[in-house]
Every structure is written in C-alpha cells, then in structure tokens.
Amino acid sequence: MRSRDQRKMGKIRKPKTQLEDLGKGFVIDFYPQGKSLSHRRSEDYNPLIVVVTAEKFQFYDVVLTVGSNYSVGEDLLLSPRNRNILRINQIRYNQLSSSALSNLPITIKRIVITYESRYIKFLNQAHPLTSQMHQLQLLPGIGQKRLWAILEARKSKPFSSFSDFSTRTNISDPMSIFTNRILLELENSPKYYLFINKKS
Secondary structure, three states, X not given: OOOHHHHHHOOOOOOOOOOOOOEEEEEEEEEOOOOOOOOOOHHHHOOEEEEEEOOOOOEEEEEEOOOOOOOOOOEEEEOOXXXXXXXXXXXXXXXXXXXXXXXXXXXXXXXXXXXXXXXXXXXXXXXXXXXXXXXXXXXXXXOHXXXXXXXXXXXXXXXXXXXXXXXXXXXXXXXXXHHHHHHHHHHOOOOOOOOOOOXX
C-alpha cells in the first residue's frame, strides 16, 4: 500500500534500462554463466560478454539471452535491434579482467584493420599541434625523419590504404602503430588524445 506522500506524487514509475545504439562492438571476454558473484537476479546466470566499441573504444558488460554464444574477437551490433542483448552496463578500463586485457591488443588491431579508412583519413588530415609538435609525432615510432617522409608523400596525393602508405613512406605495419597509440591512450593519461574520448 502506498503512503500519503507517494499518493501525492502520483503513480510511481519503475526505472527503465534503455539500450542505446552504440554501433559495433568486439568481444574481448566471454562468461557462459555470467560473472556476478552474488547472483541476486536470474539474469546474473545469463551469458555475458565484455566488448570494446569500434567507434569510441568504450567498454561494456553485455548480458545476453540464454543460449547466446560469442567468441573472443567476434563483432556484434550493440543496438536495441539486437534481440540477443538484454542489458548493457558501461565499465572502465581498470575493471577489465586479465583475460580481457590480454585479448585487447589483437582486438584493437582488428578494429584498426576493419575501419582502415578512418585511420587513412587521419594520416591525410593530421596537422600541427604547436610550432614544435605535429599530430603525426604522437604516433609511436614517428620521429622527425618519418614525419617529413609522410608529409612529403601526401603532398603528391592522399594515401589510399595502409599498403599505399607503407609503399610510399617505407614505414611498415601502420596498423600496429595505430594499435599501440590507442592502447597508450587507454592505459595512460597522455597530454593529447587522438582516438579516445577521455570524458567517456
């Protein structure tokens, strides 16, 4: 029975967990029986995956419907349209398990490869931050010599792919360069952020 104060306030509404569209996520950990230690709700026994989003590199615990099965490295749409998803909860980098952390580098590299055009656009549009520092120099392994090689190469025409970039600059494995920069931004608190929204 509701109290007098509750009746004055009108109908009591239960809070709802809304699932927003977060784009594509990549699995970095999987718990077939969930990972809750308290098991206070029936959902806590459901399969649960930990994902990193491709767009903002945010981390989420994703509770799935019974019978759902995903592999580490697999991608899925984090959207209300995905009927396998029951609930999503954002978590921090420092809340990731050792298993998730060990799977993170190869997963981020896969994201970089999958969304190649995003990083090629950065290589083509990167600009000076100060009179002494260029955005490209924030990438691991890009010193003054490599910076000039990139700037000279893109003067003639924009880079079209990672392969094109490597051929014209003699810089091998640009995918790992981006992967290492993203990991640095996740693990530390650098002065400049290129790919991570530090407020998220």
